[in-house]
Amino acid sequence: MLIDFILLFLFAGVPYYLVFEKIPVMRKDKIFPLAALLVIAGMVISYQFPHETSMPFVMVAFLASLFSLHKANQTNNLCKLTYYILFFNAPLLIMFKTKESILYGVSLIVALMGVYLMGKYYARSYGSPNYQSVSGITLVTPYAGLILTVYFTALALYPPFPNALLFLNGILKSEISILWYLIVIVIFFGNFLIAVRVMAKTVFGKPNDNVHYIDISPTERVLHLLIIAALLLLSVIGLQEVLS
Numbered sequence: 001m002l003i004d005f006i007l008l009f010l011f012a013g014v015p016y017y018l019v020f021e022k023i024p025v026m027r028k029d030k031i032f033p034l035a036a037l038l039v040i041a042g043m044v045i046s047y048q049f050p051h052e053t054s055m056p057f058v059m060v061a062f063l064a065s066l067f068s069l070h071k072a073n074q075t076n077n078l079c080k081l082t083y084y085i086l087f088f089n090a091p092l093l094i095m096f097k098t099k100e101s102i103l104y105g106v107s108l109i110v111a112l113m114g115v116y117l118m119g120k121y122y123a124r125s126y127g128s129p130n131y132q133s134v135s136g137i138t139l140v141t142p143y144a145g146l147i148l149t150v151y152f153t154a155l156a157l158y159p160p161f162p163n164a165l166l167f168l169n170g171i172l173k174s175e176i177s178i179l180w181y182l183i184v185i186v187i188f189f190g191n192f193l194i195a196v197r198v199m200a201k202t203v204f205g206k207p208n209d210n211v212h213y214i215d216i217s218p219t220e221r222v223l224h225l226l227i228i229a230a231l232l233l234l235s236v237i238g239l240q241e242v243l244s
Contacts, residue, residue: 003049004057010042011090012064032082032116036109039086042093043102050098055179061091062183069190073197076132078119081198082112085155088190091183096170103241104170107154107162107234114151114227117220118144125214131198136207141215145203147224152203154231156195157188162231165238172242 065088072084089108093101119129121144126134138145154161159168171184207213216224 003045004054007042007046007094008057008061010038010045011093012061012087032079032086032112035083035086036113039093039105039109043105046093046098047102058091058095058183059179061094062186065089065091065183065187065190069194072194076130076201077128078115078122078131078198079129081194082116082119085115085191085194086112088194089187092167092170092187095174095180095183097173100166100170100173100241103234103237104163104166107166107231107238110227110230110234111151111154111163114147114224114231115155117223117227118148118151121216121220126211131202133208134202134211134213135205136203137213138203140207140213143221144216147216147221147228148203149199150228150231152195152199156192160235160239162234162238163191165235165242169238169241 068084068088068090072081072088075081075084086108089104093105095101096104122131122134123129138149154163157164157167159165167188174180
């Protein structure tokens with residue numbers, strides 16, 4: 001029971017919304033790294049103390065997940081979006097078995113770290129991580145457009161990206177119930193719709209004539225190439241897990 005409370009606290013996002021977003025000195029673009037570290041701590045705890053999570057805790061996590069979905073739908077800030085998506089997927093981190101939960105969590109955090117770094121790039125280039133006015137980047141900043149497309153395609157759960165494969169692996173290795181199906185369907189379509197919404201507003205469309213576009217620097221390209229390579233490695237691992 002104690003482990004359930006700890007994992008719910010670390011995964012579900014409620015303390016982050018109640019505490020971190022309310023602290024004036026806590027900048028919103030600093031919340032994701034802290035949240036990711038605490039979620040990783042939760043995955044370590046779940047590995048050290050494997051157990052079966054009770055359905056009431058899953059339901060609380062699911063309700064918090066719906067709140068995160070609402071927050072993700074309301075924001076145009078890439079840095080905020082990272083921890084909203086992380087907490088939106090919290091029920092899967094609790095419901096999946098330990099190995100499947102950790103693999104999916106790692107893949108999710110890697111993809112979101114890429115999005116977070118792109119948010120920092122937006123802040124440097126356009127004065128803010130908000131993407132709403134920075135449309136059509138694939139036409140004027142092709143490197144940035146390609147990188148964001150890769151990250152959000154992974155987050156949208158498209159195969160052969162690792163998020164999709166490890167999501168499927170978690171389903172195949174889990175015990176199924178009607179409620180379980182409902183939660184999985186909501187999270188699947190939620191991830192898809194969030195990713196498509198962002199890509200439609202900033203990656204595609206017509207470039208904004210009022211914006212001075214700046215493509216991502218060569219140094220940053222190398223960093224994102226390493227993150228994408230990590231995603232490819234996780235894809236191989238995911239495929240092995242599905243076929244095993």
